[in-house]
Amino acid sequence: MPEVSARRWESADALTTETRRIVAATEAMMASTAHHLSEGIENLRLKAIVHELPDFLYVKDRDSRFVFANAVTASCLGLESAEKLTGKRDFDLFDFETARRHFDIEQQIMATGQARIDMEETVVLPGGGKPIVRLTSKIPLRNDRGEIIGLIGVSRDITERKLQEDLYRGQANLLEMIARNEPLPMILEALVLMIEAQLTGIDGSVLLLDSEGTRLYHGAAPNLPGGYSRLIDGVSIGPKVGSCGTAAWRGQTVIVEDVMSDPLWEDFRALVAPFGFRSCWSTPIATSQNNVLGTFALYSREVRRPTEREMKLVALATHIAGIAIERKRVDDRIHFMAHHDDLTGLPNRAFLKERLANILDQARRNNRKVTVAYIDLDNFKDINDGRGHAAGDEVLKEIAVRMVNSVRASDMVVRLGGDEFLVVLVHQSSHDAGIMRRLRELQKAINRPVRDEDGEFAVTSSIGVASFPFDGATSEELLANADRAMYRAKELGRSTLQYHDGVGSTPVGMPLSEREELHQAIVGDQLFLEYQPQVDVATGRITGLEALVRWSHPAKGRVPPVNFIPLAEETGLIVHLGLWVLNEACRRARHWQDMGLTPMTIAVNVSAKQFADPDFAKHVAEALERHDLKSHWLELEVTESVVMQDAERALAMMESLRALGVRLSIDDFGSGYSSLAALKTFPFDRLKMDRSLVEALPGDKTAVAIVSAVISLARTLKLSVLAEGVETDAQLDFLRQAGCDEAQGYCFSKPVSPDGIAALLQAGSL
Numbered sequence: 001m002p003e004v005s006a007r008r009w010e011s012a013d014a015l016t017t018e019t020r021r022i023v024a025a026t027e028a029m030m031a032s033t034a035h036h037l038s039e040g041i042e043n044l045r046l047k048a049i050v051h052e053l054p055d056f057l058y059v060k061d062r063d064s065r066f067v068f069a070n071a072v073t074a075s076c077l078g079l080e081s082a083e084k085l086t087g088k089r090d091f092d093l094f095d096f097e098t099a100r101r102h103f104d105i106e107q108q109i110m111a112t113g114q115a116r117i118d119m120e121e122t123v124v125l126p127g128g129g130k131p132i133v134r135l136t137s138k139i140p141l142r143n144d145r146g147e148i149i150g151l152i153g154v155s156r157d158i159t160e161r162k163l164q165e166d167l168y169r170g171q172a173n174l175l176e177m178i179a180r181n182e183p184l185p186m187i188l189e190a191l192v193l194m195i196e197a198q199l200t201g202i203d204g205s206v207l208l209l210d211s212e213g214t215r216l217y218h219g220a221a222p223n224l225p226g227g228y229s230r231l232i233d234g235v236s237i238g239p240k241v242g243s244c245g246t247a248a249w250r251g252q253t254v255i256v257e258d259v260m261s262d263p264l265w266e267d268f269r270a271l272v273a274p275f276g277f278r279s280c281w282s283t284p285i286a287t288s289q290n291n292v293l294g295t296f297a298l299y300s301r302e303v304r305r306p307t308e309r310e311m312k313l314v315a316l317a318t319h320i321a322g323i324a325i326e327r328k329r330v331d332d333r334i335h336f337m338a339h340h341d342d343l344t345g346l347p348n349r350a351f352l353k354e355r356l357a358n359i360l361d362q363a364r365r366n367n368r369k370v371t372v373a374y375i376d377l378d379n380f381k382d383i384n385d386g387r388g389h390a391a392g393d394e395v396l397k398e399i400a401v402r403m404v405n406s407v408r409a410s411d412m413v414v415r416l417g418g419d420e421f422l423v424v425l426v427h428q429s430s431h432d433a434g435i436m437r438r439l440r441e442l443q444k445a446i447n448r449p450v451r452d453e454d455g456e457f458a459v460t461s462s463i464g465v466a467s468f469p470f471d472g473a474t475s476e477e478l479l480a481n482a483d484r485a486m487y488r489a490k491e492l493g494r495s496t497l498q499y500h501d502g503v504g505s506t507p508v509g510m511p512l513s514e515r516e517e518l519h520q521a522i523v524g525d526q527l528f529l530e531y532q533p534q535v536d537v538a539t540g541r542i543t544g545l546e547a548l549v550r551w552s553h554p555a556k557g558r559v560p561p562v563n564f565i566p567l568a569e570e571t572g573l574i575v576h577l578g579l580w581v582l583n584e585a586c587r588r589a590r591h592w593q594d595m596g597l598t599p600m601t602i603a604v605n606v607s608a609k610q611f612a613d614p615d616f617a618k619h620v621a622e623a624l625e626r627h628d629l630k631s632h633w634l635e636l637e638v639t640e641s642v643v644m645q646d647a648e649r650a651l652a653m654m655e656s657l658r659a660l661g662v663r664l665s666i667d668d669f670g671s672g673y674s675s676l677a678a679l680k681t682f683p684f685d686r687l688k689m690d691r692s693l694v695e696a697l698p699g700d701k702t703a704v705a706i707v708s709a710v711i712s713l714a715r716t717l718k719l720s721v722l723a724e725g726v727e728t729d730a731q732l733d734f735l736r737q738a739g740c741d742e743a744q745g746y747c748f749s750k751p752v753s754p755d756g757i758a759a760l761l762q763a764g765s766l
Helices: 002-010 017-031 044-052 071-076 096-112 159-179 184-197 226-232 244-250 269-275 308-339 349-366 380-387 389-406 435-447 475-491 512-523 561-571 574-594 608-612 616-626 640-645 647-660 676-681 701-716 729-738 754-763
Strands: 056-061 066-069 116-123 132-142 148-157 202-209 215-220 254-256 279-286 292-300 369-377 412-417 420-428 450-452 455-457 461-468 497-499 527-536 542-553 557-559 601-605 634-639 663-669 686-689 720-723
Touching: 044 071, 056 071, 056 132, 096 116, 096 132, 096 148, 132 159, 159 184, 159 308, 184 202, 184 215, 184 308, 202 244, 202 308, 215 226, 215 244, 215 292, 226 269, 244 254, 244 279, 244 292, 279 308, 292 308, 308 349, 349 369, 349 412, 349 420, 349 475, 369 389, 369 435, 369 475, 380 389, 389 412, 389 420, 389 435, 389 450, 420 435, 435 461, 435 497, 435 561, 461 475, 475 497, 512 542, 512 561, 512 574, 527 574, 527 601, 527 754, 542 561, 542 574, 542 754, 557 561, 561 574, 574 601, 574 608, 574 616, 574 634, 574 754, 601 663, 608 616, 608 640, 608 647, 616 634, 616 647, 634 640, 640 647, 640 663, 647 663, 686 701, 701 720, 701 729
Parallel strands: 461 497, 542 601, 601 634, 634 663, 663 686, 686 720
Antiparallel strands: 056 066, 056 148, 116 132, 132 148, 202 215, 202 292, 254 279, 279 292, 369 420, 369 461, 412 420, 450 455, 527 542, 542 557
C-alpha cells in the first residue's frame, strides 16, 4: 500500500496538505473494505470525519459515476443525502454542456493517469441560481495493482474569494478612471456595475443633486428600466419623496422594506408599481464635510431589508462616488474659473478664443452668418468715480444679466474686461433681416436706468457691429472691425449702434431730422402693406396672411422696416402707424372677400405702446365696423414682453379684445426670455415661434429640443403653433414631423403685394 501511495503523490505533488490528508484518509478507508467499489465504506469513524468536511469530496468510477460523496457535495447538488448520489453521473445533474465538459476532463485523467490540480471552474448548480466558482483537483484512483479504477475529486467553493478579488480589481479600476479624469457618467456606471456584480437580484442607481440642492438628476443606472429612470430624473428632494429624495433631504440612509406600504412612497407607488420593485435602500453620497452630492440606491423586487454585506458595499460605493463627484466639481470649477469672469460669471477672452474660431468654421460650412457686437458702456467711469467701485461692480453684473436675457441660448455674451462686452449672434441665415431689430432690443435693455439704494441713474452704451463673412473671415478680423465700429459710434455722440461697412462706417437707421418725414409718411400716401402667406404644414393650403408695413420714400425709395420701426417706437409715432396698419389690413381683407375669394385671417402686429393705449380695444372695434369685417377674420399679434410689462392691465385688455371676437396670438415666442406663465395666464389662440429657433433647425440639437418642447407645450394648452422664418425643406420636414400646425417664410413665399395675394388665394395653395 505505501508503494501505491507513493506513485500517486508523484502525479499530484501540487496538492495542498489538506487535500493530501483527505485523499490519504479516503484511500485508507477504501483499503479496509472489500476490493469492489460498490461495497462502500465501512470505517464509520473516518466516514463521519469526511462528511463533516466543508469542501466537496467524492469518488467516481471509470464511467464517471459517483461511488461516494460527502454530505456537502450531495447537499450542494440538491440531494437529501450522500447515498442518493451514488450511481448518478453529471449528466443526471447538470445541463448537457457542463456535464460533457466534466466528463471529458475526467475521462482524460483516467486515460492518461495525469492529475488535474486546482482547476478554476464556474458552475451553475442544479436548481439554478447565481453561478458559483470552484477550485477543483481531480486525481486518478488506483487499486493495489496500480490499475486506474476511478478518480477522486476535491473541490472548494471560492465564489466569495473571487467576488472579493473582483471587488478589489473594480476599486482599483475606478480609482484609475478618476485619476485619468474620465467622464463622470462612465465612472458612475462602472461603479454601479461593480456593486451589482457582487449581488443577486439587485439593481443600482446613482442620482446627482443639482447645484441649488433641490432636485436629483440621473447619474447612472445601467440596469434600471429606462422608463423608470426617466420618470425619476429631476425629482425634488423632501421629507416624503421616496427613498432617494428623502435620503438626500435628511442626509441619512433611508431603508424602505416595502415601497407599497411605506408612507415615504405614498406619492410614488403608481410610478414604481409597473416596474416590479418592492424594496429600495438609499444612502446619501456626501463630501468630507457631509454636504450631500447625490444618492446611491439599491432596488430589489423582494420585500426585505438589506443584508450587512449589502450595506458594506453601499458604504464603499458612496465613498468612491463621493471622490469621483468631488473631483469632477473641482475640475469643473477650475475650468470655469479659467474661462469665465469672476465678477459677472460671463465667458472671458480665453473662452471666446476657443469658441469663436469653431463657430466661424461651422458657419462657413453651413453658409451662415455670424454677427458680433462690441459693446462699451459710455459713462462707466463716471459711475465708478461718483458712486464707488462697489456700485460699478453691481452695474456690470446687472448689465451682464440683461444682455444674457436679451439673446438666445445659442448666442454668447462675453466680458472682455473693464466695461467692454462682446455679444456673438450665431445660426443666422444669409439674409437675416431681423438682426438689427435684435441688436436694437439688446441696446435698449442695456440702456434702461439702473436702480440702487441711492436712486436711479442712466447707463448708455456704444455698440460696434461686424458680420461674418462680410466684415472678416477670421475671428481676429471680425473683432477688430467690430472694435473700430464701436469707436466710430463713440465719435458720433455715444449711445449709438454702428455697423462696420468696410470703409469708415456710417450710421444704421435714420437721422433725427427724418422723424418728421416718417410722420408725413403715415398721414400721407407713402406707406403700403405686403402680406406673407401662412400655410398649413400638412396640406400646403393657405390658412392666413400676416400684414407687413412698408415705406416708399419719395426721394430714398423703399426704406426697410428695420430702419423706421425703431424710430416710430422711440418717437411715439408707432401708435399712429399701428392704427393705419390695422385699418388698411381690415379694408383689404373685406375687399378680397367682396371679390369672392376665400376669407382669410389677417394677422396684424401690435406694438407695446399701442397695446398700452386704454382706447385700443375701441379702435379695433371701430376698424372692424368701418370696413364691415367679421371679427374672427382678424388676428392681433403681441409679443410676450408686451403683456408681461403689466400683466393685470394686459389681461383686462385681452379680455376686451376677446369679447369682440378677434383672435390673439403670442408673437416671437422663444426669441428671448419666455415665461410659461404668459401662456397659462393669457387667453391666446396661437403661438408663433420666433425665426431664431426655426433657422437653427434641424442641425442644432438645442433648437430641436426647444422647438419640440414648445410644440408639445402648445398642444397641451390647446394652442395652434405657427413657425416663422421657414426657409428650407429640411426645416419644413422637421416641423411637419414634430406636429407643427402652420408655417410662414421664404420656403413658401416672400411677402407679396395685395394683387399677388389675390392670385395666390385664387390658386388655393402654394
